[in-house]
Amino acid sequence: xxxxxxxxxxxWSMQIINGESYKKEAAQNSLREATTIAxxxxxxxxxxxxxxxxRSTMAVLAPTTIVNDTPxxxxxxxxxxxxxxxxxxxxxxxxxxxxxxxxIAIDVPMKTVAYIEEHSTxxxxxxxxxxxxxxxxxxxxxxxxxxxxxxxxxTQLNSSTFKNYDPSDIVGKTGAESSxxxxxxxxxxxxxxxxxxQGKIQTIVSETQPGSGQDIELTLDLKTQKVAEASLKKAxxxxxxxxxxxxAGSAVVMDVNTGAIVAxxxxxxxxxxxxxxxxxxxxxxxxxxxSSSYPLTxxxxxxxxxxxxxxxxxxxxTGLNYGLINTATTFDCVGYWTGxxxxxxxxxxxHTGHGIQNLYSALINSCDTYFYNVGLRDYKTGKENQQKxxxxxxxxxxTGIDLPSEARGRVPDAKWKAAWNAxxxxxxxxxxxxxxNLAIGQGDLLVTxxxxxxxxxxxxxxxTIYQPHVFKSALSSEGKTVITAKKKVTGKPSxxxxxxxxxxxxLRAVISQSASGPKLSNVGVPVSGKTGTAQKTEExxxxxxxxxxxxxxxxxxxxAMIEQGGGGGTYALPVVDDILVSLFK
Amino acid sequence: xLVYGTMMxxxxxxxxxxxxxxLGIVVGIGLLVLFWxxxxxxxxxxxxxxxILSALLMLAPRIPGLGYSAxxxxxxxxxxxxRLFQPAEPAKxxxxxxxxSIVVRNDGxxxxxxxxxxxxxxxxxxxxxxxxxxxxxxxxxxIAIALGILLMGGAKARWLITTLVLGIALIIGMVSLNTWxxxxxxxxxxxxxxxxxxxxFVDQTRxxxxxxxxxxxxxxxxxxxxxxxxxxGSGTQGKLNxxxxxxxxxxxxxxxxxxxxxxxxxxxxxxxxxxxxxxxxAVSSVDLFGTxxxxxIMSMWVFQILENIGMTVGAMPITGIPLPFMSYGxxxxxxxxxxxxxxxxxxxRRPFQSISxxx
Numbered sequence: 022x023x024x025x026x027x028x029x030x031x032x033w034s035m036q037i038i039n040g041e042s043y044k045k046e047a048a049q050n051s052l053r054e055a056t057t058i059a060x061x062x063x064x065x066x067x068x069x070x071x072x073x074x075x076r077s078t079m080a081v082l083a084p085t086t087i088v089n090d091t092p093x094x095x096x097x098x099x100x101x102x103x104x105x106x107x108x109x110x111x112x113x114x115x116x117x118x119x120x121x122x123x124x125i126a127i128d129v130p131m132k133t134v135a136y137i138e139e140h141s142t143x144x145x146x147x148x149x150x151x152x153x154x155x156x157x158x159x160x161x162x163x164x165x166x167x168x169x170x171x172x173x174x175x176t177q178l179n180s181s182t183f184k185n186y187d188p189s190d191i192v193g194k195t196g197a198e199s200s201x202x203x204x205x206x207x208x209x210x211x212x213x214x215x216x217x218x219q220g221k222i223q224t225i226v227s228e229t230q231p232g233s234g235q236d237i238e239l240t241l242d243l244k245t246q247k248v249a250e251a252s253l254k255k256a257x258x259x260x261x262x263x264x265x266x267x268x269a270g271s272a273v274v275m276d277v278n279t280g281a282i283v284a285x286x287x288x289x290x291x292x293x294x295x296x297x298x299x300x301x302x303x304x305x306x307x308x309x310x311x312s313s314s315y316p317l318t319x320x321x322x323x324x325x326x327x328x329x330x331x332x333x334x335x336x337x338x339t340g341l342n343y344g345l346i347n348t349a350t351t352f353d354c355v356g357y358w359t360g361x362x363x364x365x366x367x368x369x370x371x372h373t374g375h376g377i378q379n380l381y382s383a384l385i386n387s388c389d390t391y392f393y394n395v396g397l398r399d400y401k402t403g404k405e406n407q408q409k410x411x412x413x414x415x416x417x418x419x420t421g422i423d424l425p426s427e428a429r430g431r432v433p434d435a436k437w438k439a440a441w442n443a444x445x446x447x448x449x450x451x452x453x454x455x456x457x458n459l460a461i462g463q464g465d466l467l468v469t470x471x472x473x474x475x476x477x478x479x480x481x482x483x484x485t486i487y488q489p490h491v492f493k494s495a496l497s498s499e500g501k502t503v504i505t506a507k508k509k510v511t512g513k514p515s516x517x518x519x520x521x522x523x524x525x526x527x528l529r530a531v532i533s534q535s536a537s538g539p540k541l542s543n544v545g546v547p548v549s550g551k552t553g554t555a556q557k558t559e560e561x562x563x564x565x566x567x568x569x570x571x572x573x574x575x576x577x578x579x580x581a582m583i584e585q586g587g588g589g590g591t592y593a594l595p596v597v598d599d600i601l602v603s604l605f606k
Numbered sequence: 607x608l609v610y611g612t613m614m615x616x617x618x619x620x621x622x623x624x625x626x627x628x629l630g631i632v633v634g635i636g637l638l639v640l641f642w643x644x645x646x647x648x649x650x651x652x653x654x655x656x657x658i659l660s661a662l663l664m665l666a667p668r669i670p671g672l673g674y675s676a677x678x679x680x681x682x683x684x685x686x687x688x689r690l691f692q693p694a695e696p697a698k699x700x701x702x703x704x705x706x707s708i709v710v711r712n713d714g715x716x717x718x719x720x721x722x723x724x725x726x727x728x729x730x731x732x733x734x735x736x737x738x739x740x741x742x743x744x745x746x747x748x749i750a751i752a753l754g755i756l757l758m759g760g761a762k763a764r765w766l767i768t769t770l771v772l773g774i775a776l777i778i779g780m781v782s783l784n785t786w787x788x789x790x791x792x793x794x795x796x797x798x799x800x801x802x803x804x805x806x807f808v809d810q811t812r813x814x815x816x817x818x819x820x821x822x823x824x825x826x827x828x829x830x831x832x833x834x835x836x837x838x839g840s841g842t843q844g845k846l847n848x849x850x851x852x853x854x855x856x857x858x859x860x861x862x863x864x865x866x867x868x869x870x871x872x873x874x875x876x877x878x879x880x881x882x883x884x885x886x887x888a889v890s891s892v893d894l895f896g897t898x899x900x901x902x903i904m905s906m907w908v909f910q911i912l913e914n915i916g917m918t919v920g921a922m923p924i925t926g927i928p929l930p931f932m933s934y935g936x937x938x939x940x941x942x943x944x945x946x947x948x949x950x951x952x953x954x955r956r957p958f959q960s961i962s963x964x965x
Contacts, residue, residue, distance in 0.1 A: 024912055025874055025877075025878055027921075028874060028912070028915055028916070028919070028921070029871060029874060031919050031921060032828065032862070032867055032870050032871070032874075032919065033867065035825065035828055035829040035862075035919060036828060036829055036831055036832050036833065036862065036866060036867040036870070037832065037833060037867055039829055040829055040830065040831070040832035040833070041832075042829070043825065043826050043828070043829025043830040044829070044830040044832065046826045046829075046830065047826050047827070047829075047830035047842055047843055047848075047863075048842075050823070050826065050842070050843065050846075050848050051842040051843070051846050051848065215842070215846065216846070217846035217847045217848075218846055218847035218848045219847065223846060
């Protein structure tokens, strides 16, 4: 009798008190959730040409437990053309949830798929699934803007942004893939399956179809992008052939009236295809080594350089706007400038001297002496007008472009210098030489090519800083535009219209009147611009060219830069030339 | 209870076990009637020849061509590969009868420890016989029968308790010895699965893929049944094969899952009623033999019910013991029904003083 009461009590506790938790365990036993991966949204250029597409491919998956079955691992390795260790590595990746199957190989030929399915008994647990993977119809074109995708990282999984993600989800890692992740990522389909004790599927309990991600359009123009990349590469090769160390460079095209990025090239580049099956350690190491010049780096936004003479445009504006000079102000260039005293003399790039220069001729000749004088005058005011103006044009701060990992750059001033040299009291003081260096875009000034093109766009459009962006619109599944990027003004430098107009006409003259260097050919519209050849200790010169066109009714601003490329007029200018020709023909 | 059991067997075997089970019931009811009519007192003289026959039958499956192996034990008698029955099942009743007659022959007196030990010794003969099959569960049933009869026969409770304690000590000793032998690489007494079952009882998370798996799945099944169950045949644990031996040893888990606490409580109630009836038969018997036989049958049932249900909820170690009138197994059903027949035979021949007093 007593034992019956004991049994009944036990049953009561199991079935009535703890029934709910046992019920969950029973469901865990018999219900398996399988997810079907939704295709990511595609990425188009501004004309609807495919930049990143999707294709369906076959993946071979296997449970982690296959590593205990050496003959099976060997069979798999043989048929997939992998080594035993590669199969084991893929099967034991910690990335995916404990119960999920691991992707062993993707893009498996149909012949292999058929063989595995026919011999399913000797490939116990191995499954074949259709997957959508990224395609890059234009290969490496725009790789830095598009970015690549990869398995979500543990850190991402734990962050609130990726709250509803699965451990095996593919997410954007860099570029637009990363910036527009929330739009591009689809919603996984979920299938609840009832399985028996042997793991065999009995019925599908419930099923939701995957919802593919939204397609997006970028502001990039595929044609211009291709020209920019090809021309940049050609220029680097040419510079190298001429004995320079040139290895890397960048070119950016921006719509001066909207901030839309029309092209953004960075060299060296890579092919995002390499990331599709999960990148190999070897390739990853190669991508992150000095010898490969870091091809994953988007030099247009992630790298900072001294802008050299391209900055003289802003020094001119400072001079005009703050009354340090006017169009009639002249300085005599004798090749060696001693404005800071004989001990602190500085060369103009033309050691023989330019003679008497006004602002107009100084810009055309890129006369250093003239701008040394402007810098010195600014120093004497003690107001750091050069820096003030540079910041108003967006230097030293993020442009806010919708791409990750943008660099801030630097506009040096007295406060910065004191902090920078906190441990070296003798270097803490801001000196007239610092202002003079800044005036010709040297010294501690650092800018990204994107900042420069944004600032030149503002000169072109008469003084409005637009936030640069690559996002144009998001499309609904029917292909209709549902979200459109709005142009965003991030700054209105307080410069007088007359100052800007003077600078505009001078920059036009730089191209039309320049005596030295090759002129822009065949563009078909008037172009305004400025070369730059920035010096860096123990390195070859950095070649720059910044321009906008048409001069009378500006539409595009273009900047090209080649690291250690040599003279800006010789190596950077042809890149801009090629791009402008493509844009206006 | 027969209806209940048949329903569950039909559900858990997907209908395939129904015919054999019904055959068992028909044969069983035939035997029940036969035993009912037959005066149980006459069996007393037949108990020894029956025992010998039974022993022979139990050894028979070991003869090549006559045995059929299932669940790790060579316990089926088969001719030309056709399974007939498990001799160990009817042997339970034979042992009850034989053992009761021995105790009666001892004048129903178990006054000295010497007499107790002698009778206990006799009880151990069939136990050892069964252990060689090996069938630990059935041998434990025999011990339960012996202890029940001895208790009813007048053995002192403290002797029985001492025996039980020693028995448990023996098992613990065996496990320890086994572990030690296993460690030194010498041959072991217990088979690995038997060891595991015992160890799992102590640590229920042990061996999650083997013996521990059975227990875990059984508990999940019962627990998830909650108050009213998932409906006959709808329990996922049973239906999807998560439960091992769901039509035999673990049928109670299926009841718990499909019919919930309600179904399980009803079954416990039915068992309680059955045991009460057996007890009243034992008490009201006209002679000592009847009392002891009824006590033996009752002990057998009590042990089987408690051990079977106990193991499904983790209150007892897992041994392959079926649940009377519920588990799938025709030999088992036949034997149980025959036992009912014997009880009825004792009941019918009980003294009528209570009734005459009433008149």
